[in-house]
Amino acid sequence: MLRALDPEAAHALVIKALTWAPMPSPSEDDPRLAVQAFGLRFPNPVGIAAGFDKNAVAPDALLRLGFGFAEIGTVTPRPQSGNARPRLFRLEPDQAVINRLGFNNDGFAAVGQRLAARAGRPGIVGVNVGANKDATDRAADYVAGVKAFGAWAGYFTVNVSSPNTPGLRDLQQKASLDDLLARVMAARERLAPERRKPVLLKIAPDLALDDLDDVVEIARRRRVDGMIVSNTTVGRPDGLRDRAGAREAGGLSGRPLFAASTRMLAETYVRAEGAFALVGVGGIDSGAAALAKIRAGASLIQLYTGLVFRGLGLVDEIKQALLRGLEAGRAGALDEFVGLDAATRTAEPWLA
Ligand SMILES: Cc1cc2nc3c(=O)[nH]c(=O)nc-3n(C[C@H](O)[C@H](O)[C@H](O)COP(=O)(O)O)c2cc1C
16 A cells, blocks of 8 residues: 555655554564674664664654664754655665655754653664765764764764765765764764764765775774665666666665675675674565575664565564574574675675
8 A cells, every 4th residue: 555655655654653553562582683783782683774764753663663773864963855856766676766865854953852852761773874965074964963962872873875965975985984984983982981882884885895995994993883784876787677767866775786785795794804793784675685694794684675565574574584594503693694605705706
């Protein structure tokens, strides 16, 4: 029924429903699904990706639905309306979405108030921060985010990989990234100890491997706590069936992103050499895809587009599949699988 509606209207309806509908009391996760990462304990590894609840309207409802963590945002210091509509497109035959929303969000003050109102409730809520489109000093916007949300965030995500703010992805270049991360990490260190939350860097799947070398080297040197791999792609993989949809400008997500984002995840894993944990995101729409992400190097995973096509039942389906995977592999915990396939994935011909 939702898919018969305009995609943006359907999304707004889902968020409203989450705030209104009586939520089931959350069932306890099997302890074998628990993950320890960035100094935090996640009850299960399945998170809701950034962009789903940009304004922190329903993080508790999402947690009650069974997610192990919820990432809100991207939030920018000042509110923004984003790009002109239409700006969100479903590519039904490809189980994909293209968006060019452009960081539409309510801004730090409004989102901060919502997070403050849930203070003390259980559950990890990460805050994904970005820069305003017209910012003159973009790094300063991220620094402001770390200061604004230190009290409320479970962790921060420094999002330098959205394709819909012109020039934003240039922050992944060596000199800019080093300056950005130096300033963000220094700002965190200046906070009171209880506000020093883990900082994760979220990257694009479209980086050249030479650039990924630099990104991971800088992330390690600046001692970030983890990386999220990946955001949407500006690429249009061969074989997309919705030709007209594929011509829309914006970031592509969903099933056709799986191969590129999983390859990038494995490439990041081998470069990180265990210095920090990774969150794998991009095209997960089944238990098998979730397990493949973990085997490629992810300690945690996140979903967005898979939910559009498969519904919220996907969360439980993945958790059940992970438990079956543990039993089949006679493993006591998921970290025994993390990165097992990274070497073979990185040895495959590029995007075969
Ligand atoms: C409609 C839409 C909006 C998004 N907005 C954001 C955002 O604000 N910040 C961000 O870091 N990622 C954003 N993303 C990217 C997702 O968090 C995720 O990285 C990407 O969609 C790949 O995962 P998926 O294939 O499971 O959707 C957005 C994705 C979609 C589909």
